[in-house]
Amino acid sequence: MPEGTPSTMLPGVVDHHVHLGLVDRELLAGSTVTEVHDLGWDPREAVTWAAAPPSGVRVRYAGPFHTAPGGYPTGRSWAPAAAVRHIASPRAAAEAVADVAAGGGFAIKVALHSGLPLLPDDVLRALVAEAHAAGLPVVVHAEGAGQAERAIDAGADTLVHVPWTETLPDAVIARATHMTWISTFAIHDGPGGSFGLERALDNARMFVAAGGTLVYGTDMGNGPTPVGVNEREIGLLGRVLEGESLLRAVLAPPSALALTAPLPLPETAPDLITWLRAATRLPDATETEPGH
Template identity: 30%
Template sequence: MASTAIINARVFDGENVLPAATTVVVSGATITAVGGPVPDGATVINGEGCTLLPGLIDSHVHTGIPQLELALKFGVTTELEMMGYWDAESRRQIAERDDLADLRTASYGLTAPDGHPNQLTKRLDASVPLPHHHHHETPSGEAVLTTATTPDEAVTFVKQRVSEGADYIKIMIEDGTVFASPGLPMLSRETLSAAVTEAHKHDKLVIAHAMTYEAAEVAAEVGVDGLSHLFLDRGADLNILEKLKGKFIIPCLCLDASILGIKPTTFARDHRVSASLPQTWLTHLNGSMDTFPGGDFSTVLKIVAALRETETIDVLVGTDSSFPVPHLAGIAHGASVHYELQLLVEAGFTPVEALRAATSVPARCFGLGDRGLIKEGLRADLVLVQGGPTGDIRDTLSVKSVWRRGKLLASTAGL
């Protein structure tokens, strides 16, 4: 089997920076050596002046084939979808396509009839290329439930998601406050608890959408495993942190900034971003949602800093990237992962801590035992970047080469 040896690069293995330039050997789809000699006949990649990273993981997206392709170009080798509509065959095809980021998904997210995100999705027109499987019955002939009103319906919902191959379960706890849509229908605590209990019976994680303080409290009380957002409505009230111990949080700071009306214009002007994004996505990135302008982003950063200080709550990189439509503006697949890393550092994370939040930490939290680390025997999902992002996080944008399952992405070959 043909081998590739990446030599002379600094290596961040997902947890730590290795003490000296280390040769990493890839054979087929697998990392076969970290350290040691270059095998006879191996293709040699000289990584002098570069840093080798595990493939990056975006822990919160809504995606499609073009988005998975764009993400991989920026070194994001896995996207974790928090609500989507993929059938089993589509997922099998994605798993085998090394020109796309890999995918894990919650399938449908549990919400109340007319609850979040219906106020957003109903604004999408037919031109938006959403992936749909369009089925209305399960294989056993039951009607597919995409909402619930009772605990029994929530149990059925979870069973259906498990049967169709959902990797985890997503529940919505959203009254619309931060989306300029107050009064959205919400699920009762009893219904949410039933969903969580049923999911755990099937060994599935439960991730809650919760963007207000009260919603975060409810999420903690019903026993979810992770939260896919931060609360934006109550300043730096940190009393809730005790309730969140042992859970993980995907803050999606780039989304928070967009909701608060902050446009990432400086980031978007970086030539490494502007030259790599299609114009549609660059225009989209330069916008914002601006649905909760009364919030304060500096307070959001303080909350993230407090999460870091607890050392009992894992923080994961996620963007909530979705589709390039105006009311979801300010975020772009792939590129915004790098912005999220920069925002975590702005909040007080060290660059190494931020990089862990996009590699080993999400792999551990989501049970992705084959990735997130540069370690012998794991998938060869790798990113080679110019410079030293463990010292200057902005260097993650200087992507030279990307490997997905050991296959060099053609568009990055020889950059």
């Protein structure tokens, strides 16, 4: 690099919402993405991904979607049968959580999708209680009127999409500040998606202002999403966050330095996109250390 050009180091990108079974995951090898969280797939396959991940990438997995009999995503062409577990009772909830824990899953994925059969409140609460007793967070796909509120009030830890099907009232936002929300804004791009995107951005702004935690996630595999850094997602996230808050949302913890670029520290979303385009792996960061 030219003499006098600043060089900075940052952690790698963490994508908090992916579906590795729907992409060519080897394209992640050696990229600026150093950790991904698979949020719904056949747990037998997910174990193999974590054991032999793309070079330099840590893979964490939640295992199957937990849903009502017939609930989302049952019957979807993209979802293998083993990626969906039907929960009909609190006892079944306890068994399902035990299986995820035994299989090395890091979280319990729950689906609440209006227009299809929904988990009743007692089963939803049992999933949350059993997960927390096992030391696992509950991450929820909440789609449709009232479903985000149900997840919030059941004590779930994460919404895997910022709510986009409705604008949440202030009182509901105030009850959600213990949570993490995953952005996935860019999935609303395309015909008819702008209303959902603007609702999601408005909900995210209110949530962050109230003290909630917003993180970067792409739903990689949902449509023609890039395998790697999703610059559109970072750009949209920059409409809610900037500076250190943006870096915390997109990157691993500061102790996990993995990247270097001949640029100053980024402060805005365009800065961060430019920085990541120029970034390379540090020589001692070709493999992600577990547990960072």
